[in-house]
Amino acid sequence: MGIPTGKKLGFGMMRLPLTVPEKLTSIDLPQVKQMVDLFIKRGFRYFDTAYPYHEGLSEETVRKCVVERYPRESFLLADKMPIVQVKGPEDYERIFAEQLRRCGVTFFDVYLLHNLGRDRLPNTEKFGGFAFLQKLKETGLAKNIGFSFHDDAEILDEILTAHPEVDVVQLQINYLDWNGAVAQSGRCYEVVKKHGKDVIVMEPVKGGQLATLPETAMKLFTDFYGDAAPSPASFAIRYAASLDRVKIVLSGMSALEQVADNTGFMQDFVPHTAEEHALAEKIETELKSAIRIPCTSCRYCMEVCPKNIAIPNYFALLNLYAVTEKKTETYYQRYSMNHGKASECLKCGLCEKNCPQHISIRKLLEEFAALYET
Ligand code: SF4
Ligand code: SF4
Numbered sequence: 156m157g158i159p160t161g162k163k164l165g166f167g168m169m170r171l172p173l174t175v176p177e178k179l180t181s182i183d184l185p186q187v188k189q190m191v192d193l194f195i196k197r198g199f200r201y202f203d204t205a206y207p208y209h210e211g212l213s214e215e216t217v218r219k220c221v222v223e224r225y226p227r228e229s230f231l232l233a234d235k236m237p238i239v240q241v242k243g244p245e246d247y248e249r250i251f252a253e254q255l256r257r258c259g260v261t262f263f264d265v266y267l268l269h270n271l272g273r274d275r276l277p278n279t280e281k282f283g284g285f286a287f288l289q290k291l292k293e294t295g296l297a298k299n300i301g302f303s304f305h306d307d308a309e310i311l312d313e314i315l316t317a318h319p320e321v322d323v324v325q326l327q328i329n330y331l332d333w334n335g336a337v338a339q340s341g342r343c344y345e346v347v348k349k350h351g352k353d354v355i356v357m358e359p360v361k362g363g364q365l366a367t368l369p370e371t372a373m374k375l376f377t378d379f380y381g382d383a384a385p386s387p388a389s390f391a392i393r394y395a396a397s398l399d400r401v402k403i404v405l406s407g408m409s410a411l412e413q414v415a416d417n418t419g420f421m422q423d424f425v426p427h428t429a430e431e432h433a434l435a436e437k438i439e440t441e442l443k444s445a446i447r448i449p450c451t452s453c454r455y456c457m458e459v460c461p462k463n464i465a466i467p468n469y470f471a472l473l474n475l476y477a478v479t480e481k482k483t484e485t486y487y488q489r490y491s492m493n494h495g496k497a498s499e500c501l502k503c504g505l506c507e508k509n510c511p512q513h514i515s516i517r518k519l520l521e522e523f524a525a526l527y528e529t
Contacts, residue, residue: 157299157322157353157402158201158231158264158265158299158322158323158353158355158402158403161198162198162199162200162201162421162422162424163396163401163402163403163404163421163424164199164201164392164396164403164404164406164417164418164421164424165199165201165202165203165233165355165403165404165405165406166190166191166194166199166201166202166203166405166406166408166414167203167357167405167406167407167408168202168203168204168208168209168213168216168217168407169203169204169205169208169209169213169407170407170408170409170452171183171187171209171213171216171409172186172187172190172409172410176489177465177468177489177490177493178493179209179210179212180209180210180212182209182212182216184216184219184220186410186411187216187220188219188220188224189411190408190410190411190414191220191221191224193411193414193415193418194414194418195225195229195230197418197422198422199418199421200229200230200231201230201231201233201403202217202221202230202231202232202233203233203265203355203403203405204216204217204232204233204234204235204258205234205235205237205269206234206235206236206237206240206250206254206269207237207458214234214254214257214258215257215258217232217258218257218258218259218260222258222259222260223259227260227261231264231265232258232260232263232264232265233263233264233265233266233267233355234254234258234263234265234266234267235266235267235268235269235270235303236250236251236254236266236267236268236269236284236287237250237269238268238269238270238271238275238278238279238284239269239270239275239458239459239509241278241279241282241284243282244282244283244287246282247282247283247284247287248287251287251291251296255296261296262295262296262297262298263296263297263298264297264298264299265297265298265299265300265301265323265355266288266291266296266297266299266300266301267300267301267302267303267323267325268284268285268288268301268302268303269302269303270303270304270305270455270511271302271303271304271306271314272304272305272306272310272511273306273307273310274508276310276314285318285320285321288300288301288320288321289320292320299322299323299353300320300321300322300323301321301322301323301324301325301352302314302321302324302325303324303325303326303355303357304324304325304326304343305327305511305512306511307339307342307343308339308342308343308345308346311324311343311346311347312346312349312350315346315347315350315352316350319350321352322352322353323352323353323354323355323402324343324347324352324353324354324355325354325355325356325357325405326340326343326344326347326354326355326356326357327340327356327357327358327451327511328340328343328344328354328356328357328358328359328395328398328401329358329359329360329361329365329391329394329395330365330391330394330435330436330438330439331361331364331365331439331442331443331446332358332361332449333439334439335449344398344400347400348400352400353400353402354398354400354401354402355401355402355403355404355405356395356396356398356401356403356404356405357405358451358453359391359392359394359395359396359404359405359406360388360391360392360406361391361449361451362450362451362452362453362467363452364442364446364451365387365388365390365391365442366386366387366388366391367387368387368438368442369441369442369445371441371445372438372441372442372445373387375434375437375438375441376390376434376438379430379431379434385420386416388406388413388416388417389416389417389420390431390435392404392406392417392420392421393420393421393424393425393426393427393431394427394431394432394435396421396424396426397426397427397432445477446474446477447473447474447477448470448473448474448514448519449512449514450466450467450470450471450474450512450514451467451511451512452467452471453467453511454466454467455509455510455511456506456507456509456510456516457506458509459505459506459508459509460495460505460506461501461503461505462495462499462500462501463494463495464494464495464496464497464499464500464506464520465490465491465494465495466506466516466520468486468490468494469487469490469497469520469523469527470514470519470523472486472487472523472527473519473522473523473526476526482526482527484527487527496524496528497520497521497523497524497527497528498524498528500517500520500521500524502517504517
């Protein structure tokens with residue numbers, strides 16, 4: 156049936172505002188309610204959540220801030236099955252029932268297998284993941300089915316060839332990854348297009364990396380726009396939304412101002428011009444020389460780390476150091492107060508198996524420990 160939406164911006168409920176910095180369960184509910192109200196008031200209606208976001212509290216937050224405050228027909232809700240936690244066919248039913256309960260709904264508009272890729276495909280097939288999706292659709296428990304994906308274009312093509320029943324694929328698309336060898340945004344998009352499926356975009360601002368551009372890239376930006384320069388984040392979101400198969404671009408909004416900015420330029424969405432597209436390519440080239448570790452802060456590594464090491468936070472500090480050559484000790488002290496230190500890494504490699512960006516986490520943590528702990 157396709158996603159019934161007029162506006163292309165979706166509200167990703169995975170980086171919600173917090174009352175205690177770094178404490179993912181301390182969601183600032185009054186602010187989230189204000190954000191939701193503004194989003195809906197401006198005519199947007201797509202919300203995206205998932206089982207592990209905010210250590211399990213994102214779905215409940217959707218219920219409190221959206222579901223219990225707006226009629227069901229006034230919003231669209233997407234949720235995802237955490238296939239990494241599925242150990243047998245019965246887990247699909249159990250987790251799905253829990254998700255309906257947590258969200259307080261009787262169906263999802265979009266339901267996805269979360270973070271599918273080459274590694275997770277065998278178990279997903281073995282435990283009947285796709286058959287489960289199809290059953291949800293036939294019984295009306297999910298209006299559109301598909302999967303979110305972080306792997307290469309070749310395996311994506313294989314999955315879509317084997318499973319023409321899916322309606323939609325959620326892909327990481329942003330101008331920094333468009334030609335990238337890891338996320339392969341461009342190649343994956345072409346595969347989905349070839350199979351005639353809809354695309355939902357995640358990480359259009361690459362975990363915030365495209366929201367604050369380094370000086371040299373910023374100069375290209377302001378030279379192009381002059382005094383009327385939009386925010387770099389809006390430029391990145393419009394880039395992804397300009398692709399014709401894209402139905403929704405998700406933005407993980409963390410503050411009311413971000414909702415105001417995003418809904419402002421996406422209300423009467425204007426696609427990138429050819430000149431803006433060329434500018435994105437120039438900025439991509441510039442940034443590739445500046446950003447060292449392509450971490451998107453998705454935190455999938457932390458879900459499996461036995462030492463609860465704050466991997467994305469430490470990588471953000473390494474990225475900063477690469478540009479500024481300055482250490483920011485206070486941040487490290489704060490992060491390591493409630494998380495494992497980099498030097499506590501057991502080298503088990505579980506994090507690397509779960510990292511969609513295929514980052515050499517163990518090696519970089521060693522480097523980080525040498526910089527910050529000696
Ligand atoms: S290798 Fe280190 S950082 Fe990765 S999961 Fe194991 S302990 Fe955690
Ligand atoms: S290291 Fe990988 S898995 Fe961990 S937050 Fe960064 S991109 Fe995500």
